[in-house]
Structures are given as structure tokens and as C-alpha cells.
Amino acid sequence: MSRARIFVREARSILTPTGGYLSGFSHTLQAYSGCEFSCRYCYVREMMPQRTSPERLPWSAWIAPKKNAPELLARVAERGGLDDARIFCSSVSDPYTPLERHMGLTRGCLEVMARRPPLALVVQTRSPFVARDADLLARIPRLVVSMTVATDDEAVRRALEPNAPSTALRLGALQRLQQAGVRTQAALAPLLPCDPERLARLLDPWVQRVVVDDFFRGDGAGGRRSRVALEQLRVLGHGDWAEPGYADAAVETLRRVLGAERVLVSQSGFNELDWVAAG
Ligand code: SF4
Numbered sequence: 284m285s286r287a288r289i290f291v292r293e294a295r296s297i298l299t300p301t302g303g304y305l306s307g308f309s310h311t312l313q314a315y316s317g318c319e320f321s322c323r324y325c326y327v328r329e330m331m332p333q334r335t336s337p338e339r340l341p342w343s344a345w346i347a348p349k350k351n352a353p354e355l356l357a358r359v360a361e362r363g364g365l366d367d368a369r370i371f372c373s374s375v376s377d378p379y380t381p382l383e384r385h386m387g388l389t390r391g392c393l394e395v396m397a398r399r400p401p402l403a404l405v406v407q408t409r410s411p412f413v414a415r416d417a418d419l420l421a422r423i424p425r426l427v428v429s430m431t432v433a434t435d436d437e438a439v440r441r442a443l444e445p446n447a448p449s450t451a452l453r454l455g456a457l458q459r460l461q462q463a464g465v466r467t468q469a470a471l472a473p474l475l476p477c478d479p480e481r482l483a484r485l486l487d488p489w490v491q492r493v494v495v496d497d498f499f500r501g502d503g504a505g506g507r508r509s510r511v512a513l514e515q516l517r518v519l520g521h522g523d524w525a526e527p528g529y530a531d532a533a534v535e536t537l538r539r540v541l542g543a544e545r546v547l548v549s550q551s552g553f554n555e556l557d558w559v560a561a562g
Contacts, residue, residue: 287319287346289382290337294349297356297392298368305371307554308405312372314352314388317345319380320409320447324473324512326502327375343446346382353391360399368401369556379410390416397422403560405429407470409447411456417463427466427559429494430457434475435482442515443475450485457489466562470553471537472496473509476521479533483540492545493537494552497530501549 298310305311317336318325321343328342337345349355359365372378378389396404397419404426406413413420413428420426430453434440440450457467469490471482474497486493498516499505506513506525516522523529538546547555 287317287344287382288337288340290345290347291350292316292347293351294355297349297352298359298364298370301371301374304550305374305554306550307369307556308371308403309367309369310371311374312356312370312378312392313374313376314349314378314392315373315376315380315382316347316349318343318376319346319382320377321445322409322447322512323443323445323515324475324498324502324509326504326508329508329510331375346376346380348382348386348388350386350388352388353395356392356395360395365396365399365401369403369560370396370401370405372404372406374407377408377410378406379408379412381410381412383410384412390419393419393423396426400424400426403556405556405559407431409444409453411448411452414456414459417460417465420460421464425560425562427468427491427562428457428460429468429470430490431470431472432482432486433471433473434477435485436475436477439476439519439521442519443512454485454489457486461489466491466559469493470496472553473498473501473512474524474530474533476516476519476524477533479536480540483537487541492547492558493541494547495530495534495537496549496553497534498525499527499529 301308407429409431467490469486
């Protein structure tokens with residue numbers, strides 16, 4: 284259970300122009316700053332100096348909901364600012380962080396986009412709570428829900444994603460989304476120590492495609508941006524998964540089981556939006 288301190292605030296803007304890794308998207312959308320999930324591999328904790336966080340709290344010890352997020356987005360929509368937007372929601376938080384149950388800010392933003400859909404929308408989460416919004420998500424065209432499923436090994440998952448829901452719950456949510464008519468993908472990012480054949484078979488019925496980032500490439504700095512996870516992998520005896528090229532064999536297995544056309548890799552995979560925009 285998260286014990287993050289809550290700092291409710293009014294934001295001045297809601298869409299952030301992208302650059303760098305998310306080059307295929309025009310904007311990111313964050314209804315929350317901070318994140319309660321505390322993934323060990325989260326390199327936001329390394330990128331965000333503690334001195335800039337509320338009261339200098341460490342990463343995942345705080346969460347700052349933007350209480351006016353839906354209103355800000357509605358204003359953007361009224362100006363036509365969503366019509367050409369390719370939105371990634373969210374890049375440095377989780378849109379279904381536990382506080383969303385009480386605040387409904389992500390849902391409020393989705394309601395805006397159901398009325399005025401963007402050109403493409405990827406909702407990126409680790410939370411099965413996304414299934415609460417299945418009916419609403421199904422009404423938004425050109426949308427894909429991307430669920431992080433980094434391993435089939437629950438012990439590894441608990442060690443690296445201690446505050447996030449189990450893989451089984453995430454698979455259940457993917458199933459409910461599919462049944463509601465929402466297109467889904469799995470983000471194996473970063474790909475953690477796993478049985479890739481079993482993982483592929485677990486995902487096969489519930490996602491149209493998977494996007495894989497191995498730990499080395501996804502980190503972008505060979506582990507230096509996710510130092511805490513690198514240490515944890517070594518403690519678990521899986522330090523080799525962070526070596527360059529180590530996960531290539533697992534990716535090949537995913538391709539064999541799922542079909543090569545359903546397995547996208549790394550930055551080009553995450554930014555492949557033709558399929559999203561065609562929906
Ligand atoms: S869900 Fe994303 S933003 Fe939140 S701690 Fe995990 S990796 Fe970081």
C-alpha cells in the first residue's frame with residue numbers, strides 16, 4: 284500500500300511537447316506528477332533531483348495530482364489543440380496511480396478526449412484499474428491501452444515493482460479491455476528476467492502486439508539511469524539481463540511464439556503509431 288504524501292496543485296498547462304525517446308508523439312499528458320508505484324527500474328527517480336521534489340521527498344514518497352487537469356485539457360480541445368495531437372499518457376507517472384480511484388483526473392481527461400479525440404492516444408499503465416474505464420476507452424477512436432508486463436516471474440515482479448499490481452491482475456484487465464473492444468498492447472519494458480515462451484503465451488490472447496525494451500537499451504545508459512534496479516538484479520542473481528544483447532534470445536522467442544509482426548522493439552517500436560492512428 285502506498286504511503287505517498289499528497290500535494291494537490293493547480294497546473295498551468297496539461298500537455299507537454301515531447302522530444303527524445305518519444306519522438307513519434309507530439310505530447311505527453313500527465314494528470315499526476317510523481318508516482319506511487321516505486322518501480323526499482325524507474326529512471327525518473329534518477330533524472331528528477333530530489334531537491335526539486337515537494338519538500339525534498341524521495342521519488343515515490345509523494346504524488347501531486349493536477350486537480351484542474353480535465354479543465355485544462357478541455358480548453359486545449361476547444362481551441363482545436365487535440366485534433367493533430369499524438370499523445371502518450373503518461374511518461375513520468377502512471378495515469379492509474381492508486382490516487383486515481385479517488386480523484387478521477389485521468390478519467391476526466393479521457394472524457395474530454397472522447398468528445399474531441401486526438402490523432403493518436405496511447406494510455407500507458409501498470410494498473411488493472413484501467414479496466415474501470417473500459418466503456419469510456421472503447422468510445423475513443425485511435426486509442427491503444429499499453430499495459431506494462433515485464434516478466435511472468437512474480438518473485439522478480441515483486442522485487443522490481445514492489446508497489447505495483449501483480450501480473451495476473453494486469454492480464455485480467457487486458458482481457459476485460461479486449462472484451463470491451465479496446466485495442467491493447469503489452470509493454471515489456473524493461474524486459475525483466477523471465478521465461479519468454481511462457482510470457483508470450485500468457486499475453487497472446489489479450490494483446491494485439493507487444494513492444495519490448497531490454498534493460499540495457501531501455502535504460503539508455505546501460506543501467507546508470509536505473510541504478511537501483513541494476514543493484515536489485517544483481518542481488519537476484521540476474522545481473523546478466525542488464526548486459527547488452529543478453530535479452531536478444533528472449534526477443535527471438537517472443538517472435539517465434541507471437542509472430543514477428545506482433546513484436547516491436549525499442550524506440551522505433553514505441554513510436555510506431557500508424558496502427559494506433561488507423562484504429
Ligand atoms: S509506474 Fe512508471 S513512473 Fe511510476 S514508478 Fe513505475 S516506471 Fe516510474
